[in-house]
Amino acid sequence: MKSFKQLSLATALFAALAGSAIAAPVTYGVDGSHTFPRFSYSHFGYSTQLSSFKNTTGKVVFDAEAKTGSVDITIDMKAVNTGFEVFDGHLQGEDFFDTAKFPTATFKSTKVVFEGDKPKTVEGNLTIKGVTKPVTLTVTGFQAMPHPMMKKPAIGANAFTTIKRSEFNAGKYVPYVGDEVRIDIALEAIAQ
Template sequence: MQKLTKLSAALVLAAAAAAPALAAPETYVTDGTHTFPRFSYSHFGYSTQLSRFDKASGKIVLDKAAKTASVEVVIDTKSVNTGYDTFNEHIQGEDFLDTAKYPTATFKSTKVVFEGDKPVSIEGNLTLKGVTKPVTLTVTSFQAMPHPMVKKDAIGANAFTVVKRSEFNAGKYAPHVGDDVRIDIAIEAIKQ
């Protein structure tokens, strides 16, 4: 019985020592050449307009074993790209993004929901034009594997949410120009 007790104690100590190594969170930094937030909205019902931000940064902390993660993204709102310089300036004005006063938008997760080994939704807070609102991103794809070019572990995902721009003090011309704005993000990040 005494041998069994010593063996059990040794196994518990070995498991405790090994646990941190198995469940270590890993930090990934976004690849700015493959991370682009996009947004789309109805333009008078004629068409769905698609635009993007050319500059975004952030980090993801992922613990694969524990199936937990956190996500932070900072968007340079001055990098808005509608495809038309005049409209880029217009959308940066006070009625919309007001980039002179609010040069960045941020998303910070509060919870990441996993199904198996993959995240399926990311709950968090979106701050845009000085207003913070809770949003949930639906993850439509996720990949974790060694990056074939940089020879480091990497992750990538696509996710989206829909917000009302009027809730962020950017509702000019609504409802003619759609109040509902779909935000999509394509993100890739390299392990540090």
């Protein structure tokens, strides 16, 4: 009986070690059809304007067991969508995004903080118009599960941060048009 218990314990220990040896970070490719960074700001105090970007690429690495991850996102700044084509062009000018010189913005994480099994915050470097500043994204929703249509592992998240656009050399019309800009991102990514 004693040797059976030892064998059972050894088998359980081997299974646990084998499971953790097999578990590894998974790399997810950003699903551009379901990933949309949005930004909002005060327009002369009259209203909060909402705009988005239509073209986002990148990858997310997520290890649920180790509670680690990383995020690397590129936003096509020429794909700004304000709902008004003339204003889209205005924002791409030198006073704002200057897309002729800086066609993309990037976010590269430096740290992912977990609360339980889910990311709570993602710290990293945001680069807009050639200026890089540290920011912290607050994660308001996170899901990791097999995609019901693609039959592959998938993740999704919603997160936000607030920046001052003047710190990224895009401060034209401050303070009349708000300097504080909230950035929200809805992200979905599929295992590669």
